[in-house]
Structures are given as C-alpha cells and as structure tokens.
Amino acid sequence: MGKLDGKTAVVTGASSGIGLAAAQRLAAEGAHVFLTGRRETELDAAAAAIGPAATAVTGDIAKAADLDRLYDAVRARGRGLDVLFANAGSGWFAPLEKATNEDYEQNFGTNVRGTLLSVQKALPLLNEGASVILNGSIRADDGWENFGLYAASKAAVRSLARTWANELKGRGIRVNSISPGSIETPAVDRVLGPEEAEAFKAGLAEGVPIGRLGRPEEVAGAVAFLASADSSFIYGANLDIDGGEHQF
Incomplete structure (x- = not known):
C-alpha cells in the first residue's frame, strides 16, 4: 500500500523535470494525479507513461480560465483534492540596468500570480x-547576479x-x-541551448558540496x-x- 492510496493530487508544470518526477512519485504512492502544463504533447506523453492513475489537462497557470478547466476536471471526479503541488514556474534573467517590464511580468506573472491563482482556485476543492x-x-536567498527578479519572485x-x-x-x-x-x-537546455547549458550545469555542480546536480526524483521524494x-x-x-x- 502507498502512503497516498485513494488520494487526489494536482501537479502544475508536470510535463517534465521536477513536476513530472513528482507526478510519477505521487501516483506510485497511490494517488490519482491531475497533471497540467502548457506543452500539450509532452503533457499527454507524461500522463500516458504514468497510466490510468493520471489525467492530463493542458493549461497555463497564469490564465484563470485554464485553471478553471483544470479544477472542473478535478471536481468532476467527485473526491475533492488532497494534494496540490504548485510547481510551475518561469525564470527570466537580467541585471538591474537591463531588466524590462517583460522580464518582470514573466517572473512574477507565473511564479507569483500563477501560484496565487493555482492555490486560490483550489480552495473550494x-x-x-x-x-x-x-x-x-x-x-x-543568495543574491546571484542577473537573478534579481527571479529570486524576488521565489522569495514571495x-x-x-x-x-x-x-x-x-x-x-x-x-x-x-x-x-x-x-x-x-x-529547463536549462531549453533556455540556453545544449552546449551553453552543459557548461552552465558543470559550473553549478562545482558549487554543490556533494559535487553533483540534484535529480528531479530526489525533489519528488521530498514532495511525497x-x-x-x-x-x-x-x-x-x-x-x-x-x-x-x-x-x-
């Protein structure tokens, strides 16, 4: 028996990375998991890989109507909601002198407003x-250069x-x-491209005391x-x- 047998869960940003690993782990623990994300093809593939314990609902958490469709699907199942992993996020990076309104909106629109809407609209369920x-x-918490808006959104x-x-x-x-x-x-590969991403990730790993990057399934264990x-x-x-x- 799993620790979440009979439970219903929602994972946002579930088409890849941490969100996908978390959805897989929650399903393995016995939950029925509703997956949502903007990339329909990847999301459907993720749900298919998990099997009958997963339902995919394509959408953008920064759009209220998309979240309404997601929670309508949860409501139709008739068991309420036991777990919400508000995972979806966005990272746009620029130094203070070059930061634009678009940079602000991309970071705060998804990471703050999207998180707010994801939880607020789930409350009745x-x-x-x-x-x-x-x-x-x-x-x-660490004040990395160029990460100001992203870091501030995550502090929020x-x-x-x-x-x-x-x-x-x-x-x-x-x-x-x-x-x-x-x-x-x-995500890093999508933002930077394969070659630059590899160099960036190697630099990140050097700053981790255990000498490597974390794996999405290690985050998923904490979520579970x-x-x-x-x-x-x-x-x-x-x-x-x-x-x-x-x-x-």
Missing part, C-alpha cells in the same frame, strides 16, 4: 487535512507559504514550500513526504533540497 506544497528556490512564494499555512490551519490544510537547489532538468501524513506536524515550513549548497 481542498479536503480537510489536504497538503499544499509550493515550489520555491534557494536562489531566493516562500512568504506566501507561511501566510497561507496560518490562514488555512483551521481547515487542517497544511501549506509548506520546498526550495530546490541546482537540479538537472530540461510533505504530501503524506508523515509530515502531519509540519506547517509553513520550507525544505531546502540542495545537496548542502546553502548549508555549509
């Missing part, structure tokens, strides 16, 4: 004792987790956040823990998943 997990980043996500945990505790709903460090995901009753006394916390990058 969340069962008592549900778990909400927000995906932050250790970059919120961390702050929202604290506040929402306090606001929803009366319903027994736990809200926590995770802060992944340098994780091996396809926070989704389950094993973390029943954890409210408003943040879990760094960083290979020691921020610990030493």
Whole structure:
C-alpha cells in the first residue's frame, strides 16, 4: 500500500523535470494525479507513461480560465483534492540596468500570480487535512547576479507559504514550500541551448558540496513526504533540497 492510496493530487508544470518526477512519485504512492502544463504533447506523453492513475489537462497557470478547466476536471471526479503541488514556474534573467517590464511580468506573472491563482482556485476543492506544497528556490536567498527578479519572485512564494499555512490551519490544510537547489532538468537546455547549458550545469555542480546536480526524483521524494501524513506536524515550513549548497 502507498502512503497516498485513494488520494487526489494536482501537479502544475508536470510535463517534465521536477513536476513530472513528482507526478510519477505521487501516483506510485497511490494517488490519482491531475497533471497540467502548457506543452500539450509532452503533457499527454507524461500522463500516458504514468497510466490510468493520471489525467492530463493542458493549461497555463497564469490564465484563470485554464485553471478553471483544470479544477472542473478535478471536481468532476467527485473526491475533492488532497494534494496540490504548485510547481510551475518561469525564470527570466537580467541585471538591474537591463531588466524590462517583460522580464518582470514573466517572473512574477507565473511564479507569483500563477501560484496565487493555482492555490486560490483550489480552495473550494481542498479536503480537510489536504497538503499544499509550493515550489520555491534557494536562489531566493543568495543574491546571484542577473537573478534579481527571479529570486524576488521565489522569495514571495516562500512568504506566501507561511501566510497561507496560518490562514488555512483551521481547515487542517497544511501549506509548506520546498526550495530546490541546482537540479538537472530540461529547463536549462531549453533556455540556453545544449552546449551553453552543459557548461552552465558543470559550473553549478562545482558549487554543490556533494559535487553533483540534484535529480528531479530526489525533489519528488521530498514532495511525497510533505504530501503524506508523515509530515502531519509540519506547517509553513520550507525544505531546502540542495545537496548542502546553502548549508555549509
């Protein structure tokens, strides 16, 4: 038996990387998982790979109508919602002197407004004792050059987790956040291209005390823990998943 048998979960940004690994792990623990993301072909392939325990609903979390379609599908299943992993995020990078309104909107539109809408619109469906997990980043704390807007948006996500945990505790709903460090995901390749991405990832790995990038399934394990009753006394916390990058 899995730790989430009979539960219903939603994972945003689930077509690849951390979101896909989390959806796979939650399904392996017994949950029926609704996957959402903007890339329909990849999302459908992800759901097909998981099997009958997965339902794909294509959409953009920054668009309220897309989230309405997602939660209508969850509602139609008739079992409410027990786990929400608000994972979808965006990263646009520029130094202060070159940052544009587009850079701002891309970072805050998805990472903050999209996270807000993802959780807010789920509220009527969340069962008592549900778990909400927000995906932050250790970059919120380290002041890397060119990461200002992205880091600020992820700092906002961390702050929202604290506040929402306090606001929803009366319903027994736990809200926590995770802060992944340098994780091996396809996102870097899409943004930088294969050659530049390899050099960038090699540089990241040098800054991780254990000497390598993290794997999406290692983040997924933490998500499954926070989704389950094993973390029943954890409210408003943040879990760094960083290979020691921020610990030493």
